[in-house]
Amino acid sequence: MLPDMTDTPLREPTFLVLTALAAGPQHGYAVIEDVARMTDGRVRLRAGTLYAALDRLRTDGLIEVDREEVVQSRLRRYYRLTGVGEKRLAAESSRLRQQATLAEGRLRARHDLGGAPA
Amino acid sequence: MTAPLEVHYRRLLAIYPAAHRRAYEEEMVGVLMAGAEPGQRRPALGEAADLLWGGLRARLGRGAQSLRTSAWRDAAAVAALFGAVLLAAAAGRRLIVGLTYFREYDDPMRFLGIDGGLLIDVAARTVAWLAVVVAVLLAARRTAVALAGMAVLVEIAAIAVWQPSQEFRAVRMSWALALALLTVALLVLSRPGRPARATLGRRGGTLITAGLALAAVSALLLPWWPAPPQILGLLPVTDAMLLAAGAMLLAGLQRIPAGTRRRILVLLAAVVAVPIAQRLLEQAIGIPLARSVTPGIVVVDVLLMVGVPLLAFALAAAVLHLRETVRVTVSRVPEESPSV
Structure with missing residues (x-):
């Protein structure tokens, strides 16, 4: 449905939320924990940041609500990646990979030439 | 009974626009409470700032960002x-x-x-x-x-x-x-x-294209048609065509x-x-x-x-x-x- 949003890079929280949901549907708090685990605790999403990302991703059709549950009288809404979201995440990870490869190549060349500053 | 921490969180969430609260408040309270330390009575400063920032962005940002x-x-x-x-x-x-x-x-x-x-x-x-x-x-x-x-x-x-x-x-x-x-x-x-x-x-596009084409034809006809025939003696044909074109445009937009x-x-x-x-x-x-x-x-x-x-x-x-x-x-x- 949204074919052409691939030219703007994803922000890190957004990227991580999509990555978390790529493993399967998760509710909000599970996404926070998953992101913390994936990044070895470097990124701990806060609720405001998480829901800003979830809301935008839903509006753009990259994720959708999978199901809702009430656990200990708390609403838990599970989100899942849509087909569009999957494509967007794939496009973003290949973009990041390309950049990383580029940077690594340059760094290697720099060392091979002995170009590093003394 | 509502825990004091939850009351605090709900007060902070009030900064979000109503539409956002309707969609996410219960869920966000759940997430916030799940992340709270046992016995915690007040929101952590960073958490509160993040909610305020998120709420302001959702509210004010709507103008510029929308x-x-x-x-x-x-x-x-x-x-x-x-x-x-x-x-x-x-x-x-x-x-x-x-x-x-x-x-x-x-x-x-x-x-x-x-x-x-x-x-x-x-x-x-x-x-x-x-x-x-x-x-x-x-x-x-x-x-x-x-x-x-x-x-x-x-x-x-x-x-x-x-x-x-x-x-x-x-x-x-x-x-x-x-x-x-x-x-x-x-x-x-x-x-x-x-x-x-x-x-x-597809259908909206077709209707709008047809409407625009009809509008263009009637606009071109007007200068060369000093006395266009009247429909029922009320409406000149050229006006009727423009009205029909307008209706088609609206019908197209409606889709x-x-x-x-x-x-x-x-x-x-x-x-x-x-x-x-x-x-x-x-x-x-x-x-x-x-x-x-x-x-x-x-x-x-x-x-x-x-x-x-x-x-x-x-x-x-x-x-x-x-x-x-x-x-x-x-x-x-x-x-x-x-x-x-």
């Missing part, structure tokens, strides 16, 4: 298409009128050896904007922006070549330049969104999802305001009476050309805002009671 949401971007592509069609039609109509005149009375420039010289500018403008229309329809977004930029240059050149012989040329053609710039802006805004054709959908459709109408308000601004401008300065272009006239020109479309946009956007928030306020009432 223009970049997908519904606005999709709408901008459609409004840009209308702008380009309008510019192509305006120049195309003059081209056709001119060519008909030449056929009947011969080209007045022919004896100077410049065949068709009087129509080069309108022909160039017609071609330039038709190219933009085609690029928008083919969803070639970068090309559309580039072509529209070139079309702006063509408009400027079309004003410049006549300026020496017609002092009021730039004033009379202000609308074309203003609309051209507005169209470029809309195209730039729409670039990351969906192409106009996808937003309009677009409501959020995007409303935004299209808001943006079209600015597009349509440009020719109205031109009329206001010509009334304000009274071109037939004015002797020369004074600095005052230039100031009025720029003010009207920028101000009127901006005002139309602001008013239409305010109506949109009211419409979309009123619906939210209504559903807010039952949500408030069970919470605290």
Whole structure:
């Protein structure tokens, strides 16, 4: 449905939320924990940041609500990646990979030439 | 019984707009409470700041950022298409009128050896904007922006070549330049969104194309049809055709999802305001009476050309805002009671 949003890079929280949901549907708090685990605790999403990302991703059709549950009288809404979201995440990870490869190549060349500053 | 921490969190969440709270408040409270330390009574400072920031962004950011949401971007592509069609039609109509005149009375420039010289500018403008229309329809977004930029240059050149012989040329053609710039802006805004054709959908697109074609035909018929037949002695055929064209356009728009459709109408308000601004401008300065272009006239020109479309946009956007928030306020009432 949204074919052409691939030219703007994803922000890190957004990227991580999509990555978390790529493993399967998760509710909000599970996404926070998953992101913390994936990044070895470097990124701990806060609720405001998480829901800003979830809301935008839903509006753009990259994720959708999978199901809702009430656990200990708390609403838990599970989100899942849509087909569009999957494509967007794939496009973003290949973009990041390309950049990383580029940077690594340059760094290697720099060392091979002995170009590093003394 | 509600834990004091939850009360604090709900107070912080009140900063979010009602629509956001309706969608996410319960869920967010769940997440916040799940992340709380045992025995915690107050939100951590960082958490509170993040909620305040998120709420402010959702609330205030809506104004500035909402223009970049997908519904606005999709709408901008459609409004840009209308702008380009309008510019192509305006120049195309003059081209056709001119060519008909030449056929009947011969080209007045022919004896100077410049065949068709009087129509080069309108022909160039017609071609330039038709190219933009085609690029928008083919969803070639970068090309559309580039072509529209070139079309702006063509408009400027079309004003410049006549300026020496017609002092009021730039004033009379202000609308074309203003609309051209507005169209470029809309195209730039729409670039990351969906192409106009996808937003309009197949049937919507067909209806709108048919409506535009009918409007174009009736607009071209008008000058050559001094006494068009009346339907039931009430309505001239040409007016009936224009009405039918309008109905088709509305029916086509009706097929677009409501959020995007409303935004299209808001943006079209600015597009349509440009020719109205031109009329206001010509009334304000009274071109037939004015002797020369004074600095005052230039100031009025720029003010009207920028101000009127901006005002139309602001008013239409305010109506949109009211419409979309009123619906939210209504559903807010039952949500408030069970919470605290």
